[in-house]
Amino acid sequence: MKAPTAYRALAATALCYALTFSGSRGHASELPTATVTTIELKTFMFSPSSVTIPVGTTVVWKNRDAEPHTVASVEGRFRSGALDENETFTFTFDSPGTYRYVCSIHPQMIGTVIVVPAHQ
Amino acid sequence: MSDHNASLTRRDALQCLAFGGAGTLFVLSGGVLTPVDLAAAADHDTVSAGKPLFVQISDTHIGFSKDANPDVAATLRLTIERVNALSASPALVLHTGDITHLSKAAEFEAAAELLKGLRVSELHTVPGEHDLADATVSEYFTRFGKASGNRGYYSFDHQGVHFVGLINVLDFQPGGLGTLGDDQIAWLESDLQGRSPSTPIVAFAHMPLWTVYQPWGWGTADAEAALVHLRRFGSVTIVNGHIHQIVQKIEGNITFHTARSTAYPQPAPGDGAGPGPLKVSADQLVKVLGLTSARIVRHPQAVSLTDSSLA
Numbered sequence: 275m276k277a278p279t280a281y282r283a284l285a286a287t288a289l290c291y292a293l294t295f296s297g298s299r300g301h302a303s304e305l306p307t308a309t310v311t312t313i314e315l316k317t318f319m320f321s322p323s324s325v326t327i328p329v330g331t332t333v334v335w336k337n338r339d340a341e342p343h344t345v346a347s348v349e350g351r352f353r354s355g356a357l358d359e360n361e362t363f364t365f366t367f368d369s370p371g372t373y374r375y376v377c378s379i380h381p382q383m384i385g386t387v388i389v390v391p392a393h394q
Numbered sequence: 395m396s397d398h399n400a401s402l403t404r405r406d407a408l409q410c411l412a413f414g415g416a417g418t419l420f421v422l423s424g425g426v427l428t429p430v431d432l433a434a435a436a437d438h439d440t441v442s443a444g445k446p447l448f449v450q451i452s453d454t455h456i457g458f459s460k461d462a463n464p465d466v467a468a469t470l471r472l473t474i475e476r477v478n479a480l481s482a483s484p485a486l487v488l489h490t491g492d493i494t495h496l497s498k499a500a501e502f503e504a505a506a507e508l509l510k511g512l513r514v515s516e517l518h519t520v521p522g523e524h525d526l527a528d529a530t531v532s533e534y535f536t537r538f539g540k541a542s543g544n545r546g547y548y549s550f551d552h553q554g555v556h557f558v559g560l561i562n563v564l565d566f567q568p569g570g571l572g573t574l575g576d577d578q579i580a581w582l583e584s585d586l587q588g589r590s591p592s593t594p595i596v597a598f599a600h601m602p603l604w605t606v607y608q609p610w611g612w613g614t615a616d617a618e619a620a621l622v623h624l625r626r627f628g629s630v631t632i633v634n635g636h637i638h639q640i641v642q643k644i645e646g647n648i649t650f651h652t653a654r655s656t657a658y659p660q661p662a663p664g665d666g667a668g669p670g671p672l673k674v675s676a677d678q679l680v681k682v683l684g685l686t687s688a689r690i691v692r693h694p695q696a697v698s699l700t701d702s703s704l705a
Binding site for chain 1 (some may be wrong): 523
């Protein structure tokens with residue numbers, strides 16, 4: 275007699291997941307969903323200079339200048355080594371928040387990464 | 395006498411601008427550190443005007459290999475030959491930073507090996523931002539940090555002149571200019587405390603301690619907080635690199651002077667989209683690289699500078 279109850283609970287759980295899933299799909303076109311985002315370092319600028327990404331997203335910075343650049347968090351959360359032309363630096367953002375960073379060689383280059391919760 | 399020295403200083407400054415060359419010799423003359431073109435210093439009686447104090451080299455960028463200079467080791471070797479060939483060689487060489495291009499261990503090792511060729515008894519360095527670009531900011535300090543207890547700033551005395559090495563490339567604020575920071579400024583104040591105003595001061599750092607061009611970050615945001623402790627001295631000479639070209643300013647008793655690179659030139663402030671290596675023809679390159687020599691003159695006590703190209 276217990277088995278059917280368990281099945282009912284399982285079915286309800288499955289339905290709940292299905293609803294949740296379709297719910298988040300409904301937002302998919304509005305929320306950023308990429309798991310990898312690329313920012314280029316070009317003509318002494320981060321491009322784009324500001325990105326908004328969901329938690330868990332990996333950001334890849336690629337230096338397109340002949341001059342070396344770095345990616346250095348103002349709050350000390352991450353710091354690349356010197357990136358020569360076409361070299362990349364990768365960091366995965368696991369916590370929501372606003373992360374400001376500069377090129378420590380050319381600190382007039384300023385960028386921001388805004389990390390938002392995955393499901394809102 | 396001091397008028398004579400002052401006019402000499404101005405003439406030398408004009409001379410160094412005219413040559414636009416590779417190196418600068420600093421001569422302490424009548425309380426003022428005067429830059430003298432190195433080529434002129436080698437065969438000119440400016441050499442007799444005071445004793446050699448130091449030679450400044452800067453921005454060697456070992457590891458750089460792009461079009462603006464595919465062989466920066468060769469131009470550094472040439473610079474070292476010029477220093478060693480000075481008829482009255484100074485005891486000190488100051489390297490005002492950007493020893494390497496990418497802060498790589500192999501670049502520091504190659505640079506150290508090349509700099510061993512200098513026939514001087516002391517080499518003093520401060521780091522440039524290119525020397526602190528490794529992820530752990532440790533390669534420079536591992537090799538050159540001892541003099542400063544790994545802080546980057548330190549002082550010493552030589553020939554009656556007080557030398558202060560400062561670091562303004564560690565704490566960048568978003569927006570660009572270099573920063574000395576409160577701790578370093580407090581240290582500077584106590585380091586200078588009790589010293590006689592007649593003691594000539596030579597301060598050296600990588601980035602200019604005056605704002606040469608703000609949009610490119612060519613300056614130090616809190617320089618004024620340091621300068622207030624220097625103004626009471628009769629002769630203050632502040633030398634730096636970073637911008638790879640000679641720019642000089644005299645403000646009261648303080649002479650500001652930026653040296654050429656031994657690696658590659660950069661554009662004049664505001665000329666083009668941004669700073670960076672400037673490609674010139676191969677025969678022009680040695681004319682825009684160089685070093686600076688300093689001499690000291692005793693009556694009155696002053697430092698004079700000479701810039702010399704590698705041409």
